[in-house]
Amino acid sequence: MIGTTLAGRYEIIARVGGGGMALVYKSLDVLLNRYVAVKVLRQQFVHDEEFIRRFRREAQSAASLSHPNVVSVYDVGQEEDIHFIVMEYVEGYNLNEIIKERAPLQSDEAVRIAMQICDALDHAHHNHIIHRDIKPHNILIGNNGRVKVTDFGIARAVTSSTITQTGSVVGSVHYFSPEHAKGVLTGEKSDLYSLGIVLYQMLTGKLPFLGESPISVALKHLQEPFEEPRLVNPLIPQSVENVILKSMRKNPIERYQSAKEMLNDLDTCLQPERMYEPKVTFANGGAVFDDEQETRVMPAIRADVATGAADYQSTDKERYAPSYDQSRTAAPGSLSARASGREESSTNKNGSNKPPVKKWVKPTIWIGSTLVFLGILISVVFYVKSLLVVDEVKLPNLVKMTEEAALQELAKIGIHAEDPIIREPKEGFAKGIVFNQSKAQGTMVKEGSSIKLYVSDGEPTKPLPDLKGLTYNDAVKKLLEMGFDISHISDKAVYDEHAETGVVVGMMPEAGAKIDPKTGSVKLDVSKGKESFAMPNLVGLTKDAAIAQIEASQLKLAKDGIIEEPSFAAQGSVIKQYPYEPNDPVIKGAEVKIYVSSGYPPEAINYTFNLPVAPAEEGKTSTIRIVYTDARGENTEWGSKKINTTQVFSIPLVLAPNKDGVVSVHRDGKFVDTYPISYLDAKQGTVPIPEVHPVDGKPDGGAGQAEEGHGQHAEGEAGQGGESGSNAGTDTGVGTGANGG
The missing domain is CATH 1.10.510.10 (Transferase(Phosphotransferase) domain 1)
Known part of the structure; x- marks a missing residue:
């Protein structure tokens, strides 16, 4: 039956029970996608029409029951000679x-x-x-x-x-x-x-x-x-x-x-006030079940009475006196009354006290009744005996058969398996194979009787040892010694905060679980160390923000982990992190150091470069964008301004012996010019100041620079000497252009 689909929807999966009349299978209702129990009538009953009719009628009646403590009946059906009932499956x-x-x-x-x-x-x-x-x-x-x-x-x-x-x-x-x-x-x-x-x-x-x-x-x-x-x-x-x-x-x-x-x-009954109540008693104690159909024992009849002898002893008279007296007082229409009348008539006729000639009538009735009763009793005994005599059949060898085949073999000879079938692990027998039967092959048994089947539940299982803490290789070696096939052993690399790389930290099934090494599988979780993640970028953050980021990432600030040193970065900002660069893999709990800027180095020069810039056409608006490079970094945006007349912009620069400054000007999205500012010129005050040409607006040098330098120096007069311009340059950062004039 397993694998069969009934009514196009009930797929038989496995046998779960059975009795003398039917077998029960766990099945899948493919239409509703749920498990059901299908009870299938045994083959020896499928040709009994009266039984089938009652079976279906009563099963349909049971389907009308709806109660939480009653197994629901869903369906009743027939497919060829298979009669089945579909019920609720209870796990x-x-x-x-x-x-x-x-x-x-x-x-x-x-x-x-x-x-x-x-x-x-x-x-x-x-x-x-x-x-x-x-x-x-x-x-x-x-x-x-x-x-x-x-x-x-x-x-x-x-x-x-x-x-x-x-x-x-x-x-x-x-x-x-x-x-x-x-x-x-x-x-x-x-x-x-x-x-x-x-x-x-x-x-x-x-x-x-x-x-x-x-x-x-x-x-x-x-x-x-x-x-x-x-x-x-x-x-x-x-x-x-x-x-x-x-x-x-x-x-x-x-x-x-x-x-x-x-x-x-x-x-x-379990309430405290009732638990010690008196023992219940009944009127007739432990009397047997009695009813009006009970068979009663009649007194034995003496042989001399049975032959009609007239001279019975006085004790016999006493024994039968009640019956005799009753017969004398019986109703006129009864057999006893008629016999009594005839006796009286005979006595009067003969004028004698002799016993009546027909006094044998009553004993004859007693004897006849007894014989009839005995005949009926003997007939019943022989009838019952004929019912109890059952043909004997010879048991086949069921060992090494599948459970289904063994049950079919028993059904052929009218024998059924006792419920439940004994299922236990048996070495050398696959799951579902019969490994023993309670009565040996060739034993003669009554047709309709039962035998107990022993069905293998698979090879004997063994408890799994605890493999946690072993290296992966040692764990595999132990499993192979138990009889596991290497193809049934798998591993999965997992992060672990405590175990070293390559150590088993988990297993499925768990330790102690019973498993068949020949068919079972084991999965091992193997540590690949602590979980790593990308190191966050701390450069550019303030010291406090960097410390907060370290703690949020579950890292540790190393002892003496804050190191201050001069830098061209803003004072108090992080300029370097160690030993993990941004995006390097790092694990939780790792120690980190940060380097914080203590300010510019002493040789650095803060220099303001004053740059005159004109619009593309005087009186019309142009957008000026300025970008500079100095010791702090490359191509730093100074900003953008809209002008419609010539203006001077102050560009703050930080210069170092190995890092000059460069200022670039863009007008209306187009590159105009670049102005280098060397560290040495800035230190000596000899940085040339560009001059805007009055015609095309393009910056220029020469006399115009001296004029511009003059104009930036405390509004001094045009044409002042170079020494004066030099002083102005030192004071204002713009007058240095006069020295070049």
Whole structure:
């Protein structure tokens, strides 16, 4: 079935369970993209039309149930000879698995589970649906703790059909109610009896009735008392035991009258005021289940009475006297009355006290009735025996088959696998392969019986060692020694603040996880050291701004990390960073030094260059842009000005012995001229002052410079001597042009 798609939408993925009537598969509803459980009818039932009809009708009826504690039925369908029901898929475990693993459960947990089952039964009973197969296998516990009751409708269809067709009772005999075991009509109280057994098993870890055969267990339900829960587990509160005792009464009249009544009792049984309440008692103690159909034993008939002898002993007279007296006082129309009349008539005729001639009539009736009863009883015995005689079949060898193939092989001979199938790791057997069967090949077993299958869950797993702290090579060596294939070992380089490069800092799966080395994979996280990032640019920042940037980048300012030295940069600004240049890779916590300008060096000269500039045409506006180069840097923008007449602009320069100044002028976006200012001229006061030509506006030298120099020197007269111009140049930075004149 695995890989099959039913109804064009239910893709069978894996088998998750099954019983005597159907198999359950986890499936994907490709239309709605959700997982569902698909229950598929076993092949031996697919040709029984009456069963199929009831199966579908009851499954559709169960689909009408809508309750948080009931597994929802989504769809019912048929594809060729496959009959299936689509139900809600519950991710978790069934209660039988939980009981096997953890029983006895705590009282509060068991009561909580029982309350949710009871709530589901109350909803079903109100919708006129009787489950009839309440047992831990049909109770699912989701990973969220929600209890879900499953197989509503299917249990009813199975029971109804098999009783009608074979006269036998089908179900889980350990959870039968007495009326169910007798084959009489079952109702809501039968479900409550089964729930009582489930609660008993959760709290004690054992079943109340066990036997060598299903018939012996069924008889115990009818006739024998069970060991009280508190005798098995003294930790059970008396109030909880009272719930079990009442729900498991053999007489349905003495049980809870409804699921709602039992739910209310469960809801309060763990309240402090109830936990030590008196033990519940019943009128007829532990009497067996009695009803009007019970078979009764008749007294044995003496041989001399059977032959009609007249002279029976006085003790026989006493023994049969009640019957005899009753016959004499019977109604006139009865057989006894007519016989008595004839006896009296005979006595009067003969005038004698002799016993009547026809006194054999009554013993004959007794004997005939007894023989008829015995004949019926013998017929019933032979009929029942004929039902119990089942053909035997020889078991095949299922070992090394896939689970699916083994189940199909069993279905061919009318045998089914016990639920659940045992799944465990087995060396030498791949996952899904049968490695053992409870009854050996060639064993003769009854048709319709079951055997236990053991299916491999893969190779045995081994716990992973802790590889953290080892070098990558050592970790790989250890995994190879365990049996891992090198292709199943992968690594990923990660930053780590503490581990050295090449050391394993993480692993998936984690240490201790169990894994099959032949099929499993391991992923190792290997340190590549601390995470690096680009060093920020500190040059040009003020000292305080640079320190703030270092801290924000999670770096450290080295001890004595602020070094001041002369520079042509502005005083207090960072002129260099060490040992990381801007954009160099650096890790968190690295130490950094900064060099801060303490001001210009002593040999530097602050010089103001006065530059006369004229517009392109006198009276019309021109845009003048000036750029200069000095010891502070190349091509520094001085700025732009709009003029319509000749103006003188002061350009502040810083000159050094190895760095002269240069001033460039642009007018209306076009280059005009460049003016060099040497360090030596500035120091000696011999920097020539350009003069603007009066005609074309182009700067010029010569007499015009002397005139300009004169004009810039404290408004002195034109034509003053060179010495005077030199002094003016020293004082104002512009008069030096006169010396050149």
